[in-house]
Amino acid sequence: LKEGLCLELFYAKKVPELCDLCDAPADVRWTAVMFYRRFFAVRSPMEFDPLPLMFACVHVACKVEEVHAITLERLLEAADFGADEGLKARVTRCELPLL
Structure with a gap:
């Protein structure tokens, strides 16, 4: 349980950093953080x-x-995962449960 919480918090801190890497506006940053927090709640x-x-x-x-x-x-590409088709497929599969 503790390891899961540490993992969740680690990536929660990475969400705004990912937004910075791709020059996302503040609205996108806050929406992404809320999606992440709401999902793992x-x-x-x-x-x-x-x-x-x-x-x-x-x-x-x-x-x-x-x-x-x-x-x-x-x-x-901004996070240096550009050629990873497997990750792209996993991200796409996460979109529906996220909503």
Whole structure:
């Protein structure tokens, strides 16, 4: 339980950093943080991997706030995961449970 909480908090701190890497506006940053916190308020990081969920939160926040310049590919590229198709698929699978 403690390890799960540490993992969740680690990636919670990374959400704003990811937003900074891709120059996301403040609205996207706050929306992504709220998506992440709301998701893990009722779910465990042992059920859902926080890494792809972090990317999904920022990606969905960009869609909600209508920041179309920041795509999933751009997010992954900014975090040096650009060529990882497996991570891209895992992020995409996280979007529906996030909503």
